[in-house]
Amino acid sequence: MSADTDLQLYSYYRSSAAYRVRIALEIKQLSYQQLPVNLLSGEHRQLEYLQTNPGGLVPTMSTAEGILTQSLAIIEYLEERYPKPSLLPQSAMDRAQVRSIAYQVAMDIHPLNNPRVTQFIEATVGLNKEQKLDWYHHWIAQGFGALETNLKVLNSNGRYCFGDRVTLADICLIPQVYNALRFDCPMQDYPLINAIYRHCTGLPDFIAASPESQPDCPPK
Ligand SMILES: N[C@@H](CCC(=O)N[C@@H](CS)C(=O)NCC(=O)O)C(=O)O
Secondary structure, three states, X not given: XXXXXXXXXXXXXOOHHHHHHHHHHHHOOEOOEEEEXXXXXXXXXXXXXHHHOOOOOOOEEEEOOEEEEOHHHHHHHHHHHOOOOOOOOOOHHHHHHHHHHXXXXXXXXXXXXXXXXXXXXXXXXXXXXXXXXXXXXXXXHHHHHHHHHHHHHOOOOOOOOOOOOOOHHHHHHHHHHHHHHXXXXXXXXXXXXXXXXXXXXXXXXXXHHOHHHOOOOOOO
16 A cells, blocks of 8 residues: 555445445555544534535545545545546546446435435335335336446446446445345346446455445444
8 A cells, every 4th residue: 555645534334435435545555544434323413524524424535635525526536646547448438438337326326325315204204114125225226227238238247347447337336236235125137237246346455445344344
């Protein structure tokens, strides 16, 4: 790991958005200090954290140049500041294809299953636990169904979403699959997504970034 950075990451071990940033940091071999924010106990809604991230979400990254929020903005910053190895392919079209997959996960799927959203519908619409799980499964099925087709169209090789190395697309997909498995989403209809998940979660950078490898992960 390179030691010439001054990066601190506010993270929660199970946060899929923080998991994205951790994977990017590992791939770029950047050293960073991790500052755990406990989403279960509500640390992210306390004044101290809100002063750093007014949206009350993780991740947040503190850099020598200032504070950054939003996982994709943080990853794009790392990509520009520390370009090698790159998380995007060469051509404009290929880069756009990779971003398209990444955004399907980060913008179309993930926001709908965020705890603050499911907690709100639980409290206001009065959904029970099972209905809340149905909500989660519904949006994963919609999102992963479209994603599986898109990956086929893009000729994914079943190891990575795009081309023959890790890109921003895998960085977004893997944490979302981790989450879907945690909530028992049926996964049998997504052979490509499953194959990419199996391959990438065996890579050392993904293992180091995984929830189970984080300092705030409770012991089993
Ligand atoms: N678009 C944001 C999403 C961040 C986000 O939703 N973080 C979740 C954890 S994965 C969170 O902090 N949730 C707190 C809550 O829902 O109360 C990003 O990519 O950074």
